[in-house]
Amino acid sequence: xxNSLQDQLLKAGLIDNEQVGKVxxxxxxxxxxxxxxxxxxxxxxxxxxxxxRRAERDRELNRQKNxxxxxxxxxxxxxxxxxxxxxxxxxxxxxxxxxxxxKVKRLLVTETQRGQISRGQLAIVRLGGQYELVTPxxxxxxxxxxxxxxxxxxxxxxxxxxxxxxxxxxxxxxxIW
Numbered sequence: 001x002x003n004s005l006q007d008q009l010l011k012a013g014l015i016d017n018e019q020v021g022k023v024x025x026x027x028x029x030x031x032x033x034x035x036x037x038x039x040x041x042x043x044x045x046x047x048x049x050x051x052x053r054r055a056e057r058d059r060e061l062n063r064q065k066n067x068x069x070x071x072x073x074x075x076x077x078x079x080x081x082x083x084x085x086x087x088x089x090x091x092x093x094x095x096x097x098x099x100x101x102x103k104v105k106r107l108l109v110t111e112t113q114r115g116q117i118s119r120g121q122l123a124i125v126r127l128g129g130q131y132e133l134v135t136p137x138x139x140x141x142x143x144x145x146x147x148x149x150x151x152x153x154x155x156x157x158x159x160x161x162x163x164x165x166x167x168x169x170x171x172x173x174x175x176i177w
Contacts, residue, residue: 074145081141082125082149087133089113098124098152100131105151107131123153 006023009015092108096117099105107124109117113133116122123139124131126149134142139153 078142078145078149079127081138082127082132082134085134085138086127087113087122087135089133100126100151105131109133117152118154120154120156124151125149126151 006015006020010017010020089107089109092110092113094109094111094114096107096109096114097104098107113122117124117133120136122133123136125134125139125142126132131151136153139150143150143153
């Protein structure tokens with residue numbers, strides 16, 4: 001008495017087992033799909049939020065990678081500028097002392113280079129743990145890209161003043177400070 005309509009039609013021979021299986025499978029798939037849609041409505045919002053967070057994190061990582069690549073490109077440009085324009089210090093026996101990061105550093109240069117550094121005709125830059133000499137135009141290019149590579153760039157002396165009260169007192173040639 002509790003026979004379903006399917007069972008009754010099957011006993012009567014109006015449908016066969018294949019058709020019954022097909023109908024059951026369709027009903028099962030329909031219920032499964034309804035459950036997915038019903039359960040995924042709140043989950044769908046959570047999924048969208050998760051995707052938005054991932055997209056934001058990916059954008060931030062890409063920005064950091066681009067920033068790092070930009071810094072590395074600038075450092076490569078500075079390295080190339082220094083290497084192609086450095087002034088040779090071979091035969092340098094005269095110490096030139098300067099302050100870098102709060103410490104007094106010493107660089108052996110020639111006598112002419114020492115005078116050029118003092119007059120602002122040469123600048124000191126740092127390249128990979130060593131100090132090198134470059135011309136002021138190159139030093140300005142380096143300063144424009146990254147000032148941390150530039151250690152010392154003296155300004156050229158201003159034109160002599162007519163009112164200089166110490167003009168008559170000459171500095172001895174052998175005085176090194």
